[in-house]
Structures are given as structure tokens and as C-alpha cells.
Amino acid sequence: MTPDLTRSSAADLAGALSRKDVSAVEATQAHLDRIAAVDGDVHAFLHVDTEGALAAARDVDRRRAAGEELSPLAGVPIAVKDIAVTKGVPTTCGSRTLEGWIPPYDATVVARLRAAGLPILGKTNMDEFAMGSSTEHSAFGPTHNPWDLERIPGGSGGGSSAAVASFQAPLAIGTDTGGSIRQPAAVTGTVGTKPTYGGVSRYGLVALASSLDQAGPCSRSVLDAALLHAVIAGHDVMDSTSIDAPVPPVVEAARRADVRGLRVGVVKELGGEGYQPGVRTRFEESVQLLVDAGAEVVEVSCPHFDYALAAYYLIMPSEASSNLARFDAMRYGLRVGPDGVGSPSAEQVMAASRDAGFGDEVKRRIILGTYALSSGYYDAYYGQAQKVRTLIARDFAAAFEQADVLVSPTAPTTAFRIGEKLDDPMAMYLNDIATIPANLAGIPGMSLPSGLADEDGLPAGIQLLAPATKDERLYGVGAALEAALEQRWGGRLLDRAPELDGSAASATEARA
Numbered sequence: 001m002t003p004d005l006t007r008s009s010a011a012d013l014a015g016a017l018s019r020k021d022v023s024a025v026e027a028t029q030a031h032l033d034r035i036a037a038v039d040g041d042v043h044a045f046l047h048v049d050t051e052g053a054l055a056a057a058r059d060v061d062r063r064r065a066a067g068e069e070l071s072p073l074a075g076v077p078i079a080v081k082d083i084a085v086t087k088g089v090p091t092t093c094g095s096r097t098l099e100g101w102i103p104p105y106d107a108t109v110v111a112r113l114r115a116a117g118l119p120i121l122g123k124t125n126m127d128e129f130a131m132g133s134s135t136e137h138s139a140f141g142p143t144h145n146p147w148d149l150e151r152i153p154g155g156s157g158g159g160s161s162a163a164v165a166s167f168q169a170p171l172a173i174g175t176d177t178g179g180s181i182r183q184p185a186a187v188t189g190t191v192g193t194k195p196t197y198g199g200v201s202r203y204g205l206v207a208l209a210s211s212l213d214q215a216g217p218c219s220r221s222v223l224d225a226a227l228l229h230a231v232i233a234g235h236d237v238m239d240s241t242s243i244d245a246p247v248p249p250v251v252e253a254a255r256r257a258d259v260r261g262l263r264v265g266v267v268k269e270l271g272g273e274g275y276q277p278g279v280r281t282r283f284e285e286s287v288q289l290l291v292d293a294g295a296e297v298v299e300v301s302c303p304h305f306d307y308a309l310a311a312y313y314l315i316m317p318s319e320a321s322s323n324l325a326r327f328d329a330m331r332y333g334l335r336v337g338p339d340g341v342g343s344p345s346a347e348q349v350m351a352a353s354r355d356a357g358f359g360d361e362v363k364r365r366i367i368l369g370t371y372a373l374s375s376g377y378y379d380a381y382y383g384q385a386q387k388v389r390t391l392i393a394r395d396f397a398a399a400f401e402q403a404d405v406l407v408s409p410t411a412p413t414t415a416f417r418i419g420e421k422l423d424d425p426m427a428m429y430l431n432d433i434a435t436i437p438a439n440l441a442g443i444p445g446m447s448l449p450s451g452l453a454d455e456d457g458l459p460a461g462i463q464l465l466a467p468a469t470k471d472e473r474l475y476g477v478g479a480a481l482e483a484a485l486e487q488r489w490g491g492r493l494l495d496r497a498p499e500l501d502g503s504a505a506s507a508t509e510a511r512a
Contacts, residue, residue: 010076010170010224017075020064024057024075031077033105035121035168037502043143044153044163046082047090053077056119063117067198073227074117079169081160081384082123083130084215085204086110093206094126094138094156097327097334097357107204108236109173109215116231121169124159128359129324130177130208132156133431135184136422137361145188147458147497150414154184154431160218161188161245166500171228172218177208178312179411179435182447183215186410186461189449189493191219191478193229196468197442198243200229201236210241210321212312212439220494222448222478226254229471245469253472257479260294264477265403266382269305270434270463276413277451279460283409286450289484290407290477300402302395305437307388312436313390313429314372314385321369324362329353364425393441400467407475408434410447410461438465446474448482449493459493 005013005027016022032050039045060075085091085103087110092098099433106114113120127137135143135158145153145164153162161171161184174181176194185192193216200215207213217228233247268288271280328350329335334357338348358366373379401408411431421427438445443465450462462481466473486492 006034006167008170009218009221010073010227013170014076014227015075017064024060024119025054027075028053028057028077028121031121031169036432038166038500039168041144041149041500041502042146042162042166042168043141044124044159044168045079045122046092046125046140046159048093049089049120052089053119053121056114056117060119071116071231073231076118076171077121077169078113078118079121079124079160079163079172080110081111081157081172082126082173083175083206084110084173085206086120086123089120089123091123091206092140092141093130094128095357095359095362096139099139099334101332105204108201108238109232110204112232113173118231124157124163124172126159128362129206129320130156130175130180131320131361131365132379133183133428134418134421135159135416136430137359139359142418145187145415145502148415151417151432153415154187156180157218161185161192164188164190164218164220165494165497170220171224172484173215173232174218175205175213175215176439177212178316178439179432181218182435182445182461182463183411183431185218185447187415187459189399189459189497191222191225191446192443192450193217193225193370193446193474194438195229195233195471196243196444198241199247199444199469199471200233201239201242202237203238207323209316210323211318211319214439218371219345220492222475222482223251223254225446226250226475242364243469246470248471250472250475253476254479257439257483258479259290259480262295262296262405263403263478265300265399265406266297266299266304267399267406267408268299268301269303270408274412274430274433275409276453276455278455279409279411279413279490282450282453282460283462285488286481286485287407289488290481293480293484298402300399300406302390302392302399302437304391304395308392308437308440309429311385311388311392312432312440314381314388315440317365317369318372318382319369321366321373323399324366327354327357333357361425373408379437388442392437396437396441396443396467406465408463408465410434410463414453414456414458414493434463443468444471444474446478448478449485451485451489451493452496
């Protein structure tokens with residue numbers, strides 16, 4: 001048996017399960033024990049499904065004992081961001097509006113996890129309705145970065161990244177609307193991938209911005225991310241934006257891990273002023289490692305990236321204001337009546353419920369989006385932003401004529417302190433400045449750890465970008481760079497993280 005199952009990579013754990021060196025129940029119980037021990041400190045989970053996870057693990061063990069052919073990850077536990085609906089398990093999106101809601105069906109991503117035999121440990125914390133870059137906007141309290149519990153784990157999917165980084169789960173599902181998989185990966189020293197838009201079904205993911213949202217894997221290695229990507233990807237008739245094409249050969253690319261002869265483009269506009277010196281240093285070292293491994297590096301310019309942040313914060317709130325209109329207190333979710341009104345109208349109940357259920361950041365974005373879509377302003381704001389989006393897509397197309405993949409720092413800084421930027425929305429939005437262009441263009445992106453910044457000893461990330469539907473390039477380059485970085489740093493970066501003492505574990509036991 002592996003000495004510490006929670007420290008194993010998903011690939012190694014899958015191998016041990018396949019060889020019957022360990023049972024799925026043992027692997028799942030080890031992670032449930034880890035959650036009970038440390039999540040009081042981290043608060044990565046909003047709900048822990050002990051009974052459901054163990055039942056799924058027992059089923060895997062039964063099927064394996066019967067000689068059934070199982071998926072490569074069967075029996076490997078996983079955590080799921082609380083934006084994916086899960087039948088019989090609470091789904092809150094980090095909001096009081098959905099507190100206690102039990103969905104009657106599974107998101108396609110969740111259904112595919114269940115079909116592949118991955119026990120779902122529980123649902124992870126997130127910024128309310130995925131609106132945020134720090135997981136501080138969760139109605140149920142912030143998640144803490146395992147590297148420093150006084151710092152943020154990124155957002156909106158900080159719960160998923162923190163669960164992986166604190167060894168509570170070997171794998172997790174996140175969603176990425178403007179960087180919510182990649183930015184948390186960068187600040188927690190983990191790997192996070194945003195697949196090509198349409199490469200993973202959005203059916204059953206509570207929508208923030210429908211033209212931007214994309215589910216993807218969170219893991220501790222590039223190969224682990226590839227194995228999970230292969231499970232959740234593929235065409236889905238329930239999603240009209242789903243790509244009807246074979247899943248890219250991501251696992252094969254990750255195992256091959258070769259960059260010889262590859263052209264790597266350094267994006268001129270994604271670096272320089274505003275980027276922490278330690279983040280830039282680790283990025284430049286990573287680029288040199290790619291050169292040493294046989295890649296050719298060129299500089300590319302994407303001039304319209306300078307307008308990406310402004311365009312995103314018009315498009316995303318506009319779509320969010322439309323998507324969140326469904327939370328009207330009439331069909332499901334929180335319903336409260338206005339104070340002092342004996343027989344309130346539907347409009348009064350709706351207004352009171354939305355006021356009570358939504359947090360400040362959600363209200364801010366609904367107001368902004370509604371304004372941008374209003375009569376007389378649609379063309380001036382939303383329409384113009386969509387034109388910028390087209391120009392950004394053209395910049396990417398031109399860049400990919402010069403390079404096979406593009407690279408940049410994932411986030412401009414390492415993890416900041418909890419509360420440091422909470423009252424400054426513009427400073428918070430700038431955390432996504434390097435990740436947003438990929439969502440606007442629908443191309444795939446990956447973040448992997450580039451090392452520890454000299455200033456604070458915290459993880460920094462390097463971002464890889466590839467053309468649409470060419471996700472396998474991320475995994476090939478990512479795996480090669482990961483191997484070179486591990487050689488440089490003397491092993492896996494996460495093994496340098498401080499050990500958690502679990503002093504506040506009783507809080508998790510109460511939530512579970």
C-alpha cells in the first residue's frame with residue numbers, strides 16, 4: 001500500500017488501484033480523513049458527501065473484483081466546484097440564494113465522472129456565482145491558501161485549487177470564465193486547464209456568462225490533468241455549443257512530453273509593468289528551460305489585448321445579468337417577503353429575495369450588465385465590446401501563424417492577503433488580465449507552477465495557450481516544462497508547502 005495515499009498523484013493512485021495494491025474504499029477514506037483533519041483551516045469544501053463517495057468507491061471495488069473493464073481513473077476520488085449541479089447533493093454556487101437547494105439531475109461533467117467511477121468527495125467553495133478572483137465573495141466565507149492561510153487561493157474556483165494543493169483531493173473540477181481555473185492554479189502551485197470552448201459540456205453548470213464559461217481539470221500534475229480532461233471532454237447533445245469532434249489526444253501528448261522543434265511565442269503585451277518581479281523572473285527561467293529542451297522562442301504582439309479587460313467586464317456582466325434573472329424567488333431558491341408588506345406582489349417578493357440572497361459583487365455586476373444592455377447603450381457598450389472580442393481573436397490567429405503555442409505569466413502577482421483587495425474591485429479585476437483573452441477567443445489555456453517568487457516564497461504560474469481544438473499542445477509542452485522545472489526545483493513544488501496542523505478541523509466536521 002502507498003504510505004500516504006493523499007500525497008500520490010492521480011496517475012500513481014490509479015495504477016495502485018488497477019494493480020489492487022489499494023482499494024477504492026481505502027483511497028477514498030484516506031482523503032475523507034484528510035478533509036476532516038485540515039479543511040477546518042482551509043475551508044475548501046462547502047459540502048462533504050462521505051456516504052456518497054464511499055458508496056461509489058465500494059461499487060468500483062465490486063466491479064474490479066468481478067473483472068469488469070474500468071476507466072483509467074476508476075476509484076480515484078475527486079472534488080467538484082459547487083457550480084456543477086449534482087443530483088441529491090447540495091449545489092449553492094457559493095450563494096445564499098441557493099442555500100440548501102438539492103438538484104434533481106447531474107451536470108454532464110458530473111455524470112461522466114460517475115460513469116468513469118470517480119468517487120465525488122464533495123462540493124468546493126467558490127466566489128458567489130463565480131464572480132471573483134479570490135473566493136472571498138463566497139456567502140459561506142473565504143477559502144484559505146494552503147501555502148499561507150492568511151492569503152487567498154485565487155478565484156472563483158479557489159476551493160477546488162485549495163483542495164488539490166492541500167492534498168484533500170488528487171483531482172478537482174473547476175470552471176473558467178475569465179481565468180477561474182488558471183489563476184487559482186498559479187497562486188496555489190497546482191495545474192489548471194481551460195479546454196477549448198465547447199470541448200467540455202456546459203450542461204448543468206450554473207451559467208455566469210454563457211459565451212465564456214468552460215469547465216476543466218484541476219490537478220497536481222500535467223498528466224493528471226490530461227487523464228481527467230479525457231474523462232469529462234466530448235460532444236454532448238444537451239449543449240448546443242458542444243463541439244461535435246473527437247476529444248484531442250491529450251493523454252498521449254502528456255506522456256510524450258516533447259518540445260523539440262516547437263515554436264513558442266512570448267506575448268509582448270502579457271508582461272512588464274504591473275507584474276511582480278519574482279513572477280517575471282520565474283517566467284523567464286521557464287522560457288529558457290523550453291529553449292534548453294529544444295523549442296524555438298519568438299516574441300509575438302497582440303495589440304488588442306490591451307482592451308481585453310475592458311471588453312470582458314462589459315460582456316461578462318451583460319451575460320450574467322441575463323443568466324441570473326432566473327433567480328426570481330418564484331420557482332426555487334431563497335424566497336423572502338419585503339418588510340412591512342402584508343400582501344406583497346410578485347415583483348416585491350422578487351426584489352426582496354434578490355436583495356437578501358445576492359452579495360455585493362453579484363449585485364455590482366448585475367447592475368453593470370443591465371446598464372450595458374439597456375436601450376440606447378447596447379451598441380455603445382456591449383456591441384463595441386463584441387467588436388473588440390473579434391479583434392482579439394484575430395490577434396490570436398496572427399500569433400499562431402508565428403508560433404505553435406503562446407506563453408505568459410498566468411497572474412501578475414502571487415497570492416495576496418485576504419481582505420487586501422476586497423474593497424477595490426478594479427484591483428481585483430486586474431488579477432485576470434493575462435487569462436481573459438483566452439476566454440474571449442475560446443482557445444484553450446493551461447497554468448502550471450513556474451516556481452516560488454523570491455519576494456515571498458509563494459507559487460507563481462506560467463500560462464500556455466494553444467489554438468482552438470489543439471488542446472493536446474498544452475499537455476505536450478506542459479509535461480515537458482513540468483519535468484524540467486521539477487529537475488530545477490528538486491522535485492514537485494507542492495512538496496515544499498508548509499504542512500497544515502488542522503487546528504480548526506471541528507469547523508469542517510460541523511459542515512460535513
